[in-house]
Amino acid sequence: MPRVRSDDYEIKSQAIMDCAAALFAKEGYPSAKMQDVAKACGATKSMLYHYFPTKDDLLFAMLMEHLERVVQSIEEAIAARVGPREKMLAMVQVYTQKSAQSRRRHMIAMQDVKYLPRAKQLPLIELQRQVANRVADLLREVNPGLPEEVYKPYTMMLIGLLNWTDMWYRPGGAMKPQELCDRISRLFLKGFLAEKG
Numbered sequence: 457m458p459r460v461r462s463d464d465y466e467i468k469s470q471a472i473m474d475c476a477a478a479l480f481a482k483e484g485y486p487s488a489k490m491q492d493v494a495k496a497c498g499a500t501k502s503m504l505y506h507y508f509p510t511k512d513d514l515l516f517a518m519l520m521e522h523l524e525r526v527v528q529s530i531e532e533a534i535a536a537r538v539g540p541r542e543k544m545l546a547m548v549q550v551y552t553q554k555s556a557q558s559r560r561r562h563m564i565a566m567q568d569v570k571y572l573p574r575a576k577q578l579p580l581i582e583l584q585r586q587v588a589n590r591v592a593d594l595l596r597e598v599n600p601g602l603p604e605e606v607y608k609p610y611t612m613m614l615i616g617l618l619n620w621t622d623m624w625y626r627p628g629g630a631m632k633p634q635e636l637c638d639r640i641s642r643l644f645l646k647g648f649l650a651e652k653g
Contacts, residue, residue, distance in 0.1 A: 480568065530547055
């Protein structure tokens with residue numbers, strides 16, 4: 457297959473996923489139909505089915521791509537040659553300073569994985585587990601020596617805080633993105649660093 461067709465295929469599938477993300481975020485995955493996605497994309501149903509044979513395939517592809525990007529971004533933030541607190545801020549920035557499309561996909565990832573068949577859920581759940589593991593590794597670096605059993609609850613508290621931010625935060629509002637990241641990092645770190653082994 458010529459390279460240009462591969463790029464064209466990628467561009468069109470991305471455009472479909474972006475339209476679908478907006479529709480799923482607005483209407484809810486269970487309510488949205490493939491014909492609604494096709495209409496939102498300005499495409500025919502047959503063209504849509506060429507890229508994604510089922511609505512589940514569309515949701516799965518969208519979430520796989522999104523979660524792989526989140527894992528990669530977190531790994532890059534944690535691998536930076538800076539101190540643990542700076543890594544924490546970088547990780548918070550990765551999590552909170554998403555594009556509008558990515559924020560939609562993130563909300564869908566939190567809410568709609570459960571609608572997929574189990575076989576499609578498992579790789580997505582594994583990627584979510586990788587996110588949690590990377591964050592836990594960072595927390596061990598930030599405050600080493602705590603009892604091992606406390607890292608998982610703190611990890612889930614931090615991820616919950618960051619996930620919930622996608623539900624209410626508007627980047628164009630009074631609090632600018634960098635200020636939000638700084639405040640989240642300080643709020644979490646002050647409590648977490650107060651924990652003693």
